[in-house]
Amino acid sequence: MTSRPTDSPRRAVYEILQRVADGAFADVMLDTTLSRSKLEPRDRRLVTELVYGVLRLQGRIDFALTHFCNQPLQRLQPEVLWLLRLGAYQLLELDRVPAHAAVNSTVELARELHLEQAVGFINGVLRSLDRGKAGIPWPAPEKIKLYLQHVCSQPIWLSKEVMRQLPNVDARAFGESLASPPPLTLRVNSLKTDREAFLIALTEAGHQGHPSDFAPEGVTLDRRGEDPLPGDADGWYQVQDEASILIAHLLDAHPGQKILDACAAPGGKTTHLAALTENQAEILALDKYSRRVEMIELGAKRLGCPSVVAKQCDLTEPADFLEPQSFDRILLDAPCSGLGVLRRNPEGRWNKSAVNLKELAVLQRQILENVAPLVRVGGKLLYSVCTFSHGETDVIVDEFLADHPEFELEHLGRQVSQDWADLFTPKGTLRSYPHRHGNMDAFFAARLQRRP
Known part of the structure; x- marks a missing residue:
């Protein structure tokens, strides 16, 4: 039986990426898909990481793929390119996913999507990437424009904007931060509780967090446990960047x-x-x-x-x-x-x-x-x-x-x-x-x- 986005994590990721490519917002599509899914918590976290990771590092992934693909990426069938990006992200960025699992799951998804004519191509590119990824000629940090574009995954127009705003050392550090996952920060609602009490409740619920650096109500989560955050239904906090x-x-x-x-x-x-x-x-x-x-x-x-x-x-x-x-x-x-x-x-x-x-x-x-x-x-x-x-x-x-x-x-x-x-x-x-x-x-x- 063919799997559906609601019960296959990588199929869900592929469907979301396709919708985002058509103009949808990633966060909206994630919320909609996961709210309807039957996925286990671990798989839901994987879906979230893969969607945001592929989109965040798309430029870096494409740079890597160009060294193992025998034709320009822009000439590939869009569905095939998204599958390659999905597999490549796992090979390049996720140590906990074995290489054979990253390749095989992508190939099986291609079959599931009736892309049989591309199965051999996808398999070959991803296996070549796995064998040769240590030799990818990433631009050196000193080559700031290329570094921002290919390592920090910024399109050319964005790289130029960053370089206009900041000196090179700062531009590089800023670009690296934009290529990294953001922290999960909460604003403790002072109408209901205070930060000290919330941090205690957070620890008791199996999570770890610390006071944010500047905002007096801010809490940054270091590790999220399996249980819900305390006080969600009671309005103890609001998810909000510092x-x-x-x-x-x-x-x-x-x-x-x-x-x-x-x-x-x-x-x-x-x-x-x-x-x-x-x-x-x-x-x-x-x-x-x-x-x-x-x-x-x-x-x-x-x-x-x-x-x-x-x-x-x-x-x-x-x-x-x-x-x-x-x-x-x-x-x-x-x-x-x-x-x-x-x-x-x-x-x-x-x-x-x-x-x-x-x-x-x-x-x-x-x-x-x-x-x-x-x-x-x-x-x-x-x-x-x-x-x-x-x-x-x-x-x-x-x-x-x-x-x-x-x-x-x-x-x-x-x-x-x-x-x-x-x-x-x-x-x-x-x-x-x-x-x-x-x-x-x-x-x-x-x-x-x-x-x-």
Whole structure:
């Protein structure tokens, strides 16, 4: 009987990769597939690792395959190329999978998918790769552009962007971090418990974790046990990268204020603002799509945040239902390229381009122009993005300030702990990098105050 994606881990991986190649999001496809599967926990973890690993290291895998394939990869049938990538990832990156198992399972999957004409080819390429992988001529770190492209698995446009932002040594370290799996970080929900109590409960449940380096509510998991994390149903925590956790702190929100989260879904920063203000602020969370508004509402309910009201709103147009200068604080976590979270959304390497960055910058400036009039005199607006590209960060802020003298840039370091000093640029904006700052994602933030 032919196996199905629900009961064969590698078949599930192949199906997900095919869907991602057609434009689907890897995390969505993983959640959908695994929620319907009958796979054992061990196989579910394998599926997750293979999907993210193949996508994250696709460039490295392709470089290796070119040395053992007698025809250009771009000429291969797409289904055959994805099978080769799946087998090659296991041979190159997974020591715990025996070589014969990696090759044989890929060949059997080809047969299962009725690709009999390619079975011999796939078998030959993968066996050659296994025999010759020690001799692959990987580019030396000093050849930074080729190193980023073929070892760190970055397309050319992304390598150029990284090299524009950072000196070579930093660019290499940053590229290596983007090619590595990200940590699993949680924000402890201070409305329900505290970090010390959560860490104790975590250990008692068979997991291991430690306090994150910067965020006072952050916990990084070192090892995950077989049992569920403690307090999931009770809203003790929110899965959230440490850089993302920092953002709500930087808004400088207080109880009694009126706060707008302009592009709020999925709601992690929204509910963090509710926790920081002890549910004593009036928080309006907006998002363009109704299903994402529902996501915010569900998260607010789970985490115990009745101060959050979520509404659908497309902020590419002025929000006429809101009074001008009516908010004390506005968080604009703008739609962006997501280059800072490529470890978590690795398909972004392959489905974006430099052209997309320019288009997104136009969108970001448009939304910023539409929310800025809502900041009251003396109020503050925090612009944040999970990317590092110059055009989506400093350029947006500098151009906005040039056109709006009624706003001024505040130095973020003056309001938070001195322990965070390394996170801020001389201008006072936040720039976090995984290779510099405790393995957190690459984020940018700038706080603008309407002059009194």
